[in-house]
Amino acid sequence: MLYLGLKYLHVIAAIFLFGFGMGSYLYLIAASRTANPQVIAHVARTVVRYDAWITTPAGFIQIATGYWLVSLAGLSLTTGWVLTSLIIFLCVGMLWLPVLVLQKRLQHMASSAADRGEGLAQAYRRVYRQWFWMGVAGFSGMFVIVSMMVTKMTPGEWVGLFLS
Template sequence: MLYALLKTIHLLGVVLLVGNAVVTLIWKLAADRTRNPQLIAFAQRLVTLADWWFTVGGVVLLMLGGYGAAAVAHLDLWRLDWLLWGQVLLVLSGALWLGILVPVQVQQGRQARSFAAGGPIPARYWQAGRRWTVWGILATLLLAVAIALMVFKPV
């Protein structure tokens, strides 16, 4: 029963983390396509808020549930390849998020606040947006591979 509860918490964390990554990408791309400074600034703010609530919250649930379930099931986190590589991919995705995506989001958020009042959208906003999109897709793909490893548990 405890294992099932912890696994459920783990899966809820996965849904929040990956779901938010996909949804915020769609929100941001859709808002950027409008070229409306006010709408872009609003979407940029929501992307940042959603990341704090859902990405961070998802990671916390994912780790609590995953490590808790592994402990209850007496799984060796370092000897089972699928668990080891799942953790490596999560860390790599997190490194991209913390090292690239968050700084770009902060930069774009500041820019959006400055043009929200109706000013022009600077070229560096669009350059940062392309960078955020490319690295965000890569970070999300790493999570998708980690999910596949957890499901298929290759030997």
């Protein structure tokens, strides 16, 4: 029963991590497309808040429950799909802090422009592009991790299936 409870918590945390993360990402993209500093400032403030309150804690829950599940299942952390998912999770996690910092900068830049009654500066677009492509990389990694959790296989093993 402990294993199933942990697995449930692990899956729910993954849904929150992925779902809130993707929702925040898409909302800030949509807001940025308006080029309206007031809209962007409001959405960015909300995105930063939810990423801090929901997405980040879900990531820590993922780490704790994942480790516990691996231990209870009698698996080694060096099992192919486990190790690969950990490496990708750490890489995605290393993108997370810079993404949060960039989101906060986007919020500040949009708020400043709105307060001055001006449009967005070129610097906003530069920071936005960095943030956007870091998001693409991070979510690509998350897609791979979820696929490994479901299949219990590494991407190399997937390729082997298709080639055989």
